[in-house]
Amino acid sequence: SPPPTGAAAMASNVTNKTDPRSLNSRVFIGNLNTLVVKKSDVEAIFSKYGKIVGCSVHKGFAFVQYVNERNARAAVAGEDGRMIAGQVL
Incomplete structure (x- = not known):
């Protein structure tokens, strides 16, 4: 069957590539209430800015890897400064 598309497609967990292009197209999300906010929530919020190829959520923070730096x-x-689950990013 074909891979899922749109909102149903989950990005990979890979957000630690060290090549310059990957580094410049990665976003650190700090002060994240990860008791409430899950990977799917992060992807839903940040996908409006472009295609997400990787997303990893850790205790209190997350990384989102986009296709490009733009x-x-x-x-x-x-x-930046948005409030999510009672905490300002």
């Missing part, structure tokens, strides 16, 4: 910069500009 998407990552747009996400930072759009979400």
